[in-house]
Amino acid sequence: MxxxxxxxxxxxxxxxxxxxxxxxxxxxxxxxxxxxxxxxxxxxxxxxxxxxxxxxxxxxxxxxxxxxxxxxxxxxxxxxxxxxxxxxxxxxxxxxxxxxxxxLNNIEQAIVTTVEPLTAAQREEFIKIVKDASGMTVELEERIDKELIGGYVLRVGDTQIDTSVRKKINDLKLELA
Incomplete structure (x- = not known):
């Protein structure tokens, strides 16, 4: 086993x-x-x-x-x-x-990665977004990544929303290649 x-x-x-x-x-x-x-x-x-x-x-x-x-x-x-x-x-x-x-407790775990620590208002907004989408209680983990340049990456389960400047630059590189 x-x-x-x-x-x-x-x-x-x-x-x-x-x-x-x-x-x-x-x-x-x-x-x-x-x-x-x-x-x-x-x-x-x-x-x-x-x-x-x-x-x-x-x-x-x-x-x-x-x-x-x-x-x-x-x-x-x-x-x-x-x-x-x-x-x-x-x-x-x-x-x-x-x-x-x-x-057991019907909790949705989400990870948000940003360039700087979130403010209380931003934290609440991310929790609201995930709660509205899932209908579950949200446990938000915050991570810092200076390489994002700006924007955020929100990961909930297998779903990822990437609005970072780094991603936009990479997308532009692919488009121009």
């Missing part, structure tokens, strides 16, 4: 248990926290994925970092995974959990 399928099954079981315990928000925040730790510390992620590092050592690391900072429901999955020698799946499980959370 592939790791993706296993990660999905653990994530599904975790979200079902979190719903039952009425701690879905807490567990989702914990999964984001775990992902942030992995992104900020590549050594941590490497240790968790390394089959040479003993499982009791990984369990101790997880306990020291997370036990007092996360919900007991979240920590229980870490404990189960270390006992079953599947620590390498925690990052994938966190990712799958967040996908299930988004689906």
């Amino acid at each position: 592939s790791d993706a399928v296993v990660a999905y099954r653990y994530a599904k079981a975790l979200i079902d248990f979190a719903i039952e315990q009425k701690v879905v928000e807490d567990v989702n925040n914990d999964m984001k926290f775990f992902t942030d730790v992995c992104e900020q510390n590549s050594e941590f992620e490497a240790v968790m994925a390394n089959p040479i590092v003993r499982h009791d050592k990984k369990r101790t690391i997880l306990k020291n970092i997370f036990e007092s900072r996360v919900n007991p429901v979240t920590y229980s999955i870490f404990d189960v995974l270390t006992r079953k020698n599947r620590e390498s799946l925690i990052r994938s499980i966190a990712s799958e959990f967040q996908k299930l959370y988004v689906k």
Whole structure:
């Protein structure tokens, strides 16, 4: 069985248990926290994925970092995974959990890339555009890319709206070629 399928099954079981315990928000925040730790510390992620590092050592690391900072429901999955020698799946499980959370809460994730940080009014306008199009609650991620020169790129799912100056210049180059 592939790791993706296993990660999905653990994530599904975790979200079902979190719903039952009425701690879905807490567990989702914990999964984001775990992902942030992995992104900020590549050594941590490497240790968790390394089959040479003993499982009791990984369990101790997880306990020291997370036990007092996360919900007991979240920590229980870490404990189960270390006992079953599947620590390498925690990052994938966190990712799958967040996908299930988004689906459960009818959230549309959108990414807007601009040259400068958005103002509050611009942020609200992008949220309104996506909400009107999807009818869902919107979670907007903002990115900065100076190479756009101007305009913006809005990505929602597989759809992308690119009004950047960079794109217009590239289109012009193609037209003149």
